[in-house]
Amino acid sequence: xxxxxxxxxxxxxxxxxxxxxxxxxxxxxxxxxxxxxxxxxxxxxxxxxxxxxxxxxxxxxxxxxxxxxxxxxxxxxxxxxxxxxxxxxxxxxxxxxxxxxxxxxxxxxxxxxxxxxxxxxxxxxxxxxxxxxxxxxxxxxxxxxxxxxxxxxxxxxxxxxxxxxxxxxxxxxxxxxxxxxxxxxxxxxxxxxxxxxxxxxxxxxxxxxxxxxxxxxxxxxxxxxxxxxxxxxxxxxxxxxxxxxxxxxxx
Numbered sequence: 001x002x003x004x005x006x007x008x009x010x011x012x013x014x015x016x017x018x019x020x021x022x023x024x025x026x027x028x029x030x031x032x033x034x035x036x037x038x039x040x041x042x043x044x045x046x047x048x049x050x051x052x053x054x055x056x057x058x059x060x061x062x063x064x065x066x067x068x069x070x071x072x073x074x075x076x077x078x079x080x081x082x083x084x085x086x087x088x089x090x091x092x093x094x095x096x097x098x099x100x101x102x103x104x105x106x107x108x109x110x111x112x113x114x115x116x117x118x119x120x121x122x123x124x125x126x127x128x129x130x131x132x133x134x135x136x137x138x139x140x141x142x143x144x145x146x147x148x149x150x151x152x153x154x155x156x157x158x159x160x161x162x163x164x165x166x167x168x169x170x171x172x173x174x175x176x177x178x179x180x181x182x183x184x185x186x187x188x189x190x191x192x193x194x195x196x197x198x199x200x201x202x203x204x205x206x207x208x209x210x211x212x213x214x215x216x217x218x219x220x221x222x223x224x225x226x227x228x229x230x231x232x233x234x235x236x237x238x239x240x241x242x243x244x245x246x247x248x249x250x251x
Contacts, residue, residue, distance in 0.1 A: 003211050004070040005034040005204070006060045007183060008053035008077045011042050013152060014184045018076045018204055021186035025205040030212055034076070035060055039240050043148035044077050045121050054082035055240050058089060062245050065090040072211040074100075076183040076204055078116065079124050087227040089248065093214040094221065097203025098128045101179045104206040106137060108199045109177035113140040113169035115162050116181030117148055125181055140173040141181070142166075151184055159188050166196050177201065 005022050007015040019034035026032045037056025041049045057075060064070035072093040075083055080096030087094045105112040116125055122141050129138050144161035151158035162185065169175040177199045180189060186202045193200040214220075221227050229248035235241065 001029065001072075001212060001215050002031045002033075002068070002070050003072045003074060003208060003215075004060070004064040004068065005032060005074045005076050005208075006057055007034060007036045008040060008057050008075060008081050009043050009049075009148075010036050010038075010040050011149070011152065011184075012036055014148075017186050018183055021202065021204045022074075022208050025208040027212065030208075032208060044079060044081065045118050045124075045148060047124065050077075050079050050081040050124065053077070054085060055238065057082040058085055059240055059245070061086045061094065062089055065092060071215045074204070074207040074211055076207070078181045078183060078203060079128055084227070087221045088230055091220040091223065093211055093219065095207045095211050095214075097183055097207045098125075098181075099132055100207035100210050101201045101203035102129070102132050102134045102137075103210070105177045105179055105199070105201055106134070108201075109175075111137055111139045111175055112177040112179055113142060113166075113173050113175035114138065114179045114181045115142050115144065115165045115169060117144060117146060117151075119143045119145060121181075139175045140169050142169055142173075148182060148184055151182070155187070158185075159191060162188055162192060163195050166192055166200070170196055170198055179203070 007018050015034050015036045022032040040053045040056040075096045078098045080098045083096040125141050142165040166178045180202045186204050189200045189202045235246045
């Protein structure tokens, strides 16, 4: 089994952290490999970042599907940028770490809170929670006030900020599980779980395990209608894609 993880930003140190977390999660015999697109933002914290990251994500899914023999894909950013579009360009399972974390949290606790990055990113996270029909399970979305790059530059400060907001979510908001709202937080989950006394999920681990399960069951993306192949048409002015990249097989 071969699972491709795509970090939609171009910060390779984060991609390496994602790869290490995926290796810890995957069972023996599962090959996991993590990449960043050659084109995109260095971090993702707002709508502009998300939308500009999507072409790079789609390019990596198409490449993994046609050239690398990937059996499943994980989009490793908590906003799940490009997830719906990625499901249109492959039959293989495509998972986002936000959807995977929310799905897993609902098995573990009746209520969860999300702790994330900048205040302005709250709406992006709210949109994801709403899209997955999880509003009644989400007690709060708390921000640390730090950027993605701040966490990379000062991990200790980042850990303390996550712990502070996580404690408030448990004590004040009634959260019984904490979701870490950034793929760059993969190294903090175990420390935070010990400190907070509730399950703490970073989305990479759940996504890898769910991807393994879907491949084991022989399940793939439905092409019946909504996630069917894109219609044939010209796509002008996208140097990231070759002409054949955007030509898809017919059912």
